[in-house]
Amino acid sequence: MLPWSADLAGRLDESVIDSALLRGNPLGDPYQRPVLVYLPPGYDESQQRYPTIYVAMGYLGHLGMWSNRTPFRQPYPELLDALFAKGEVPPAIVVFVDAWTRLGGSQYLDSPGTGQYHSYLCDEVVPWVDAKYRTLSDRDHRAITGKSSGGYTAMVTPMLRPDVFGALATHAGDAAFDxxxxxxxxxxxxxxxxxxxxxxxxxxxxxxxxxxxxxxxxxxxxxxxxxxxxxxxxxxxxxxxxxxxxxxxxxxxxxxxLAMDPVLMAGQSGYGEALRSLRAVWIDAGLQDEYYLDLGATAFHRAVREVGVPDERVHFELFEGTHGGIEYRYPLAVGWLCEQLAD
Structure with a gap:
């Protein structure tokens, strides 16, 4: 595996969103935020419209870290590109979103302690992407994914805003807070x-x-x-x-x-209805996760089944691994989501 960047079959667009919702946030963090958009092979040569998959980073993560290279491992954008370059799954646009704060993160929630990061994602980033790119701009063709705190975001955001997101993939997401x-x-x-x-x-x-x-x-x-x-x-x-x-x-x-624990949220009527409406739910975690998020994943899977999400819409898997070094799982989930979101 090469220790330097590879040529992409698709391409990455780097832009900045000037957020009205993040202006004057409590921590004085920047309201102009970077966004990274991956466009699959063939995007520029066609007029096709694509599903979109949003990627939320874990705690202490920021957008620039997606370019980090470690020995014998590829950055996420390159793993995605390799997935789509094979042509074995339906293509999608993948959007990497930044919700960094001076505290290291925001859980992508609206809070008087950090700012309106949930609304920023749903009401500013999503419309901006739909206006700028050829997306299938409805919730049934829009998913959200992430690991750790990003996995938490992937679980709760479709429950809070089922009008915006119709599918999710969570890797070792924060759940079962006890x-x-x-x-x-x-x-x-x-x-x-x-x-x-x-x-x-x-x-x-x-x-x-x-x-x-x-x-x-x-x-x-x-x-x-x-x-x-x-x-x-x-x-x-x-x-x-x-x-x-x-x-x-x-x-x-x-x-x-506890009111924001995905497992407990799932059991509440409005959130349960939101989960039942989803087209796809991917849940996984490493069996040796240091934060017991394999147990959290199991608890969330149980909650998803209890509220009546059909088994054919759910992928649940525990694999050999800890909390770190599981980047190889990300394109597996994206590929599965692409298949579920395809018409």
Missing amino acids: LCYRPGFPLLARRLRDQYDSSYEKFFASFESRAGQSSREDLEFLEMYGYSAAYSAEPDGTVLLPYDEIGEVIPEVWDRW
Whole structure:
């Protein structure tokens, strides 16, 4: 496998969206956002219209990272191109979306702690893509996919906006919050106590003074605060952690997190109806996932079946693997989605 970029059979368009919804966001993050659009082979030579698949990044991910190259692994856009170059699946337009914040992410939700990233995706990015490219601009030809926090986005976005997305693929997406999030609360509470006197203000002062020198522990602190900003921020933007200084759950805050758990959402009538309307649902995760997201995937699959999504519309798979290094799974899901979205 070559260590440098390969020639593409399709092409990538890089653009910037000037977002009205992200102007004045609480964190002062840029409202002009990059978007990367993959156009399949033959797009420029035809007048064909295509389904679209939107890609949401995981936490601590931003759009520029799709170009990263590691030994013996190809970046996602090249894996996609190889899939479509074979001509074995119906072609699609693939849109890579950025929802980065200074906290490392937004879960693609609307929140007074981060900004209107859910509305940005559904009400600005999707119409922009449909206006600029030859898409089949209806929800039955539009899917969303992602891994980890991006997989979370793929699960909840079609439930929140079934008018926009008609299919999903989630790879090790955040789900079953009691399993994937709650076990880490005591450890983070202890670390914050020992290193920063249980003060996130002291953590941020230290973190911002060490630009370019962040540790894994820094990123874990940041991630927990970012999740809290997405799930449990007050109307004035105040971020509430779901646990106290000894890691004990604060019920009224934790309930706000659970209200956004894909597994629990699926059991609610409106969200269940949205799931039943989907044309395709792909769920997978590694059997050795460090965050127990294989269990979360299993729980979401169970919930999908319980609300009555027909088995023929669902692909569920647990495979040998951990949370990282599973990029090879992405084109498998995209290929399956393309087949399900084809008329």
